[in-house]
Structures are given as structure tokens and as C-alpha cells.
Amino acid sequence: MEYRLKIGEDTVPVEFETKDENGINLSMEENEYDINYSRISDNQIHLSVNGQRVNAYVAKTEQGKTIFINGVSYLVQDADDLERKRSKRKGGQDMPTEITPATPSVVIAIPVEIGQAVKKGQVVIILSAMKMEISLNSPYDGTITAINAAEGDNVSPGVMLVEIEEAPKENDPKES
Numbered sequence: 001m002e003y004r005l006k007i008g009e010d011t012v013p014v015e016f017e018t019k020d021e022n023g024i025n026l027s028m029e030e031n032e033y034d035i036n037y038s039r040i041s042d043n044q045i046h047l048s049v050n051g052q053r054v055n056a057y058v059a060k061t062e063q064g065k066t067i068f069i070n071g072v073s074y075l076v077q078d079a080d081d082l083e084r085k086r087s088k089r090k091g092g093q094d095m096p097t098e099i100t101p102a103t104p105s106v107v108i109a110i111p112v113e114i115g116q117a118v119k120k121g122q123v124v125i126i127l128s129a130m131k132m133e134i135s136l137n138s139p140y141d142g143t144i145t146a147i148n149a150a151e152g153d154n155v156s157p158g159v160m161l162v163e164i165e166e167a168p169k170e171n172d173p174k175e176s
Helices: 079-088
Strands: 002-007 010-020 023-028 031-041 044-049 052-060 065-069 072-078 105-109 123-129 132-137 142-147 162-166
Touching: 002 079, 072 079, 123 162
Parallel strands: none
Antiparallel strands: 002 010, 002 072, 010 023, 023 031, 031 044, 044 052, 052 065, 065 072, 105 123, 123 132, 142 162
């Protein structure tokens, strides 16, 4: 099967072939990878890539999947799907709309409260993972409707930490 994946800002052709129930052969940018995998949980996968063992954490977002490997996160998207969506509506968002950690983390600060108005890009929760501080931001202007964690909580990928009701856009024909 062939795909075009957008990884960060780069679009990369990827071809893969299933070799067995838990393995694939993958070609990407003239490199060949022999991959075996086992699912640890809904958000964690143990990989063996060309014999090297790696744990990957995956969080599904509206934009694609955020994959966290060795302290680095990657937003991976289906490039063809993105083009279809852009042709339907002009100007897409590059920011995930769900506020969920990409990797198991500890909540270290929540600088917002329920009922507070927030602006797009405003920090709504701060996490610590693998000795790194990670700030998660509001994907749009809106109002905090729920906070599903407290300082000191251990949180996992896929858990919605802060819920925000999006503010109506000015001159939005849907709102008229």
C-alpha cells in the first residue's frame, strides 16, 4: 500500500507491505525498515525497527496522530486526506483540537479555571514528561467548560484534560 504522510512540515511518500499479523516492511525516503510491533495499550506500542527496540506513544487528534518517541513528538497526518479537507474549506488549523497528552505525564500546573474565557494559543495546562515541561494550548478562542485533572495527577494519552467550548466566529454564516 502507498501513502503520502505529512510529518511535521514534510510530505513523505511511504509504501508498506504486511509481512505477518504483527509486522510490516516499510519504505520511506529510499530507506527500508523491517518493523515488528505489539500494542501495549490503546496509546502505547512497542516497536522493533530493524532490530532496535522502541516504545511509541500515540495520541489521536482531529488533525492526525501525535506520536511521541524518545522524547520527541511528531504530528503525522495523511497528506491526501489533508488536501481533501482543504479543498472543502479554506485555511486549516495546524493545532490539535483535543487537549490530551502525547505521552504519560504528570500535571504540574493548571493556569485556567472553569468558566474562564481563553484565546487561541493560550496555555491551559502544563505537564511534565521525561524531565521535560510541556505546555498544552487552547486550539481556539472559547470558554473552559471542564478540567478533568488536578496538579500532581498522572495522566495518559487520549485522556481529555481540559474541555473548551469554542466561541462563535464573527461573521460566521452558520451562527447567523
